[in-house]
Amino acid sequence: MIPLVGRFAILFAITALLLSSAAVALGVAADRGETLAYSHIDGASLNAALFDTATAAHFDLLHTQNALENVLAWSPAGDQLAVARRVYLPEAILTHMLIMPVDRGGSSRTYVLGGTYAAFSPDGRMLAAVRTQSAREGSLIVLDTLTGDYQVLLGSTPLRNGSLIPSGRPSWSSDGAWVYVGAREYGDERANVDIQYQVYRVEMSGASTERLTDYAGNNYSPLPSPDGTRMLFQSQQRRALAVMMMNSDGTGVRSLTAGDGFCELPAWSPDGTRAVFICEGVYGQGGKALFMVWVDSREIEFLAADVRLIPPAWTRDGASVIYAGNNGWWYQVRAARGSSPERISAGQVYGGGETYLPMIVRP
Known part of the structure; x- marks a missing residue:
């Protein structure tokens, strides 16, 4: 079992960022239609927003000047959003993760975590986040959104040959026991071989990491089916990008799209x-x-x-x-x-x- 680390480092603050009545109305409006969360450019900022298909109403959840707010994931119950926010200050750049409620009376929780991609566990408590610092640095982190504890499932500092560097969107097995992610081995560039991403699954306990794909190209962004038996992923082959499908154990790989375009x-x-x-x-x-x-x-x-x-x-x-x-x-x-x-x-x-x-x- 990988020990949980960093309560002090991860739990930056609990903010009393209450949503306005307009935002609350949009959250409730999901019962009448569909509500989309997305990010949009507003001047020099990228702001998280909601859109209600029943009323065609749009509302900014957050409006931070000189900030990039990237909506990453809905919780399974649809009551929370994970938003990565980067604020540009004269003296520093602050990167953190917000867990935002969409119901009346809730408050946001702020974590010094950041992340390029994220996904909630099936029970909504854990958040898997991929942090990509550069082409040579990245990590897969799982955050307990109730306690602020986290553990690093992939990525090491300093990097060693064979270390896995994750990239792209993570996802969860239906039982919450595994996290799926695309990753590559550190050291490929030094060995003068093609850098290739493959799909892995990592046990939440940290006891096991299994490679599910093993063929040429970059294979990433695994997405399990609703029943957890199959998985979609993207595969880049030279000048083509295909949507692929396989069984959840990595067997039965087949392409769902033409091999000569970008899908x-x-x-x-x-x-x-x-x-x-x-x-x-x-x-x-x-x-x-x-x-x-x-x-x-x-x-x-x-x-x-x-x-x-x-x-x-x-x-x-x-x-x-x-x-x-x-x-x-x-x-x-x-x-x-x-x-x-x-x-x-x-x-x-x-x-x-x-x-x-x-x-x-x-x-």
Whole structure:
């Protein structure tokens, strides 16, 4: 068992950052529609925000000047958000993680942790975060959001040959016993061999680390199916990027997309029978387009064109998919061949800037 470390280092402060009544209203509005959390550019800042599909209302959760706020993950119950915030001060750059409630009367907890990607455990208590300091540095950390304790599952200081450097989005097994992540071995660049990321699973106890993929290319961002039996991941092969699927133990690897284009950002349907993703340069579409695949038959269906490279999100009933258009609007399209997209935002949600990681509030 890896000992928990750093109560003093990790628990920076408990902040009384109460959400305004407008933000609370949006949190409750998930019962009438879907609520998306995302980040958008506002002047010199990147701010965390909510968008309610039922009312087309938008509200900034946080509005910090000279800061980058990247929405990373919803808790399984949809009552909390993990937000990485970097504040640029004249004398320093502060990086920390916020665990923000979306219900009335809650307060945020602030941790000196940071993170590029994160995912809550199935019970909502633990948060796995990947911190990428540079191309040669990174770590996988699991934070107990109730106590502030954390443990480092991957990454060592100083790095040694063979140390695993994680990158990309982590995820959890359905029982919360394992964390999945893409990682590479430190020392490859010194050995003059191709640097390749593979998918690993790391036991929460730290007793075991297992490599699940073992073939050429970069394989990363594992995403287990709702029932935990299968897994989607992305695989980069020279000038192509594919969406792949395998069993949760690493067997049965197969491609779900064409091998000559760029397909990425997959998302499982709630029932695990389908997945959506964004492709460019394949299936007769020159620009970026939204597609759906039936994972058993691998039948591909076109859903929408002119999409922004932002992760799409399923509605909770699995009937529709929400995505961002190139023109700055949110759209919703039925997950069926021949459906027409419907605009759901009352105006440009993100103007000329980028948005990141739309997610459904209450799974």
